Amino acid sequence: MARVFGIETAIDNNVGKKEFTQLAQNLLSESDPALHNQAIMEFGALQCVPGSPDCNNCPLISHCRAFELNTISKLPVKSQKTKVSNRYFNYLFIEFQGNTFIQKRTAKDVWQNLYEFPLIETDQLLSSSELIENDYFKSLFADVTEANILKTSNPMKHVLSHRVIYAQFISIKISNLSKSFNQFNQIKINDLDDFAVSRLMELFMEKLS
Ligand code: SF4
CATH class of the missing domain: 3.90.79.10 (Nucleoside Triphosphate Pyrophosphohydrolase)
Known part of the structure; x- marks a missing residue:
């Protein structure tokens, strides 16, 4: 979510946790939330991986703010890393x-x-x-x-x-x-x-x- 929406809030502090939880809630499929959550987790584990995401074969590439702004390697932000x-x-x-x-x-x-x-x-x-x-x-x-x-x-x-x-x-x-x-x-x-x-x-x- 940090990459697709280009969010620079650190994911590991209270502010970030609240923001990402709210965003996840807004995105959640009402018809099949379990399948939706499973898909999100698999997308993070298989496609948009931390080190080298496979952007050229990504179905979200045209919506991905981090790809557009070339900030993929910086996202998601972790607060302890920014010191x-x-x-x-x-x-x-x-x-x-x-x-x-x-x-x-x-x-x-x-x-x-x-x-x-x-x-x-x-x-x-x-x-x-x-x-x-x-x-x-x-x-x-x-x-x-x-x-x-x-x-x-x-x-x-x-x-x-x-x-x-x-x-x-x-x-x-x-x-x-x-x-x-x-x-x-x-x-x-x-x-x-x-x-x-x-x-x-x-x-x-x-x-x-
Ligand atoms: S385009 Fe790249 S950074 Fe953006 S969601 Fe897809 S894999 Fe992740």
Whole structure:
């Protein structure tokens, strides 16, 4: 439920337990609640598993907020995990005819309302071969004829109060646009400076100029 509805409330405290219980109650099938509950449990055990959910074969993919926002690896949130954590950000610096793509960060964890490149968050930084096997990466570039990975930056470490962010920037040149990019703002690379971004993004952009 946390993933499908994109809920960031921790599931293991009183507030979260209440919220998820209420949501489960609202969803419950009145005609066959036992079968409904069994199906939900099996979906969590077989399909939407914690580590690597099989999103590309999921019947809920078009309704799944976490898939849409690429927050699958962060959900569900557990309160004890949010105290100090390492995060691994793979940023996609996508070039198309002098333009690139950015999005406003809405998650409340870090850098809320700042802009950033399309992001794939993982349990560790990805190699190029791991990247092209990533489900989100594959769905993003599915309709792109050519997506050439030009280079990957050196890993960068950025320490925040409760998190250590390890990031890399992957430069990708594409041959054509696809609908999957509609979720982002397409801007001129030269206009990147007009947007409020994190210090981490700034450090990468300084190397571009
Ligand atoms: S699309 Fe992926 S994250 Fe969303 S419900 Fe399906 S398996 Fe879970």
